[in-house]
Amino acid sequence: MFFYLHIPFCRQKCLYCKFALTPKFDELKVRIYIDALKTEIEEFFVKNPEVSIETIYFGGGTPSVLTSGQISEIFDIFRKQKGFSSISEITLESNPEDITPKYLAEISKLWVNRLSLGVQTLNDESLRMVGRADSNESIFRALDILAKGPIENISIDLIAGLPGTVPWQITADLEQIFSHITPKHVSIYMLEDESYPEEWKSLLPSEETIRDEYLSGMEWLQSRGFHRYELSNFALPDFESKHNQSYWNHSNYRGFGLAAASFVDTKRFTNSSSFTGYYWGERQEEEVLSPESRRIERIMFGFRTSGVALNELDNMNTVEKFQREGLLEIRENKVFLTSTWIFLIDHIIGELI
Numbered sequence: 001m002f003f004y005l006h007i008p009f010c011r012q013k014c015l016y017c018k019f020a021l022t023p024k025f026d027e028l029k030v031r032i033y034i035d036a037l038k039t040e041i042e043e044f045f046v047k048n049p050e051v052s053i054e055t056i057y058f059g060g061g062t063p064s065v066l067t068s069g070q071i072s073e074i075f076d077i078f079r080k081q082k083g084f085s086s087i088s089e090i091t092l093e094s095n096p097e098d099i100t101p102k103y104l105a106e107i108s109k110l111w112v113n114r115l116s117l118g119v120q121t122l123n124d125e126s127l128r129m130v131g132r133a134d135s136n137e138s139i140f141r142a143l144d145i146l147a148k149g150p151i152e153n154i155s156i157d158l159i160a161g162l163p164g165t166v167p168w169q170i171t172a173d174l175e176q177i178f179s180h181i182t183p184k185h186v187s188i189y190m191l192e193d194e195s196y197p198e199e200w201k202s203l204l205p206s207e208e209t210i211r212d213e214y215l216s217g218m219e220w221l222q223s224r225g226f227h228r229y230e231l232s233n234f235a236l237p238d239f240e241s242k243h244n245q246s247y248w249n250h251s252n253y254r255g256f257g258l259a260a261a262s263f264v265d266t267k268r269f270t271n272s273s274s275f276t277g278y279y280w281g282e283r284q285e286e287e288v289l290s291p292e293s294r295r296i297e298r299i300m301f302g303f304r305t306s307g308v309a310l311n312e313l314d315n316m317n318t319v320e321k322f323q324r325e326g327l328l329e330i331r332e333n334k335v336f337l338t339s340t341w342i343f344l345i346d347h348i349i350g351e352l353i
Ligand code: SF4
Pocket: 009, 010, 012, 013, 014, 017, 018, 019, 021, 060, 061, 062, 095, 118
């Protein structure tokens, strides 16, 4: 099984962020939260002592606001389990400001073998406008520290189309990042329209510019040996995120913490997104996926990742029409979106299901 741990603390809140978190916290709040998280994890393993542990992902929020001692406390519960021997990937999300040689050495001793760094952009003006705590100076400092090890598997997050960025920002950022470190994995996200505060609207690049930024970033990465294995995710061979793939192929995953989502057998459930609700074990959503819902999800995930099996689709006239128009292509009995039209994914899926 794949495990996600949500750490809902950030030193300040980025303007576009929709994650469940609190930008105001103190030692007591962190302590209470860690204790509740540990209780939730321990109760799970009491009921499921034999479950194998494939990956652990510390996400957030900003998990790197936790000390290595606090991470160790949580991690120790997993290490004591019978299924721990099958673990292959432990990821920690981090912001550049938290990266120090000492912290890296400490977390690598806790078996953290993959670090996902939230860069977003190297444009200082844009970082300031969206309320990020970092500057490009602090990002370069973090990249230089990471380049010295000991964690080899580094992933970088970028966002295309932030306000204040310039055309070709993504490729310019990639050039600069790769002059400091060669990450094994890069994610390029595009903000959803509804994430934009009203006052940004006039500052945002056009949809066409964002699309060009994404495509040129993709080509830049592909020319350096990366391949796209999900709409927003690019990796060197063998460095695809095992954990994230569990979300896209309907593997069983269990999320612990505030607003954490789980999928176990055919059931999906989400913890409460309020601190008190979570503390008292409330869930905010619970649904059993019908075979038809699972088929629709396989189609949606398939278009984002490794293609959709032809026999999943029952609307072949539309498939053939989109194929003639160059939106889709068919290879080895699977249907794929073509790169040029990848931005029409929602429209295409809407017509096919
Ligand atoms: S650091 Fe990440 S999780 Fe925290 S506020 Fe910014 S976008 Fe949200």
